[in-house]
Amino acid sequence: MSSQKWAEPFEKKLRTYLPLLSADTELTPDLNLANHGLDSLATVGLLLDLEETFAVTIPDHLLSVDTFATPAGLWAVIDSLRDRETVK
Template identity: 60%
Template sequence: MTEQPWTALFEETLRAHVPLLPPDQPITADLALADHGLDSLATVSLLLDLEEAFLVTIPDHLLTESTFATPDGLWSVIDSLLVKDPVE
C-alpha cells in the first residue's frame, strides 16, 4: 500500500466529515468526497476545522468545488499554504 502525501492530522480531520466512508476503508487520493457524505454544510465545517488544525486561511479564490472534490485536491491547497522552513 502506498503512503499518502498528507499528514495523519489531515486524514483524521477529513474522515470526521465524510460520514458515509466506512471506518476501515482507506482514504485514497481520488476518493469522491461528495459520494461519501461531504455536503455543503459539512464542507464549511471541514474548511473551518482544517484552517484551525493547520493554522492557515484558505483564500476565497481557492474555495471551489474542485478543491473539495477529492482528498488530493484539498491537501494540495492546504500543503501550498503551510509555512515551510526557509533554506538558509
C-alpha cells in the same frame, strides 16, 4: 493508513466529515468526497477545522468544488498554504 503523503491530522479531520466512508476503507487521493457524505454544510465545517488545525487561511479564490472534490486536491491546497505561511 493511506499511501498518500499527507499529515495524519488531515486524514483524521477529513474522515469525521465523511459519514458514508467506513472506518476500514482506505482514504485514497482520488476518493470522491461528495459521494462519501461531504455536503455543503460539512464543507464549511471542514474548512474551518482545517484552517484551525493547520494555521492557514484558504483564500476565497480557492473555495471551489474542485478544491473539495478529492483528498488529494484539498491536501494540495492546505500543503501549499502551509509552505507559504512558514516562509512569512
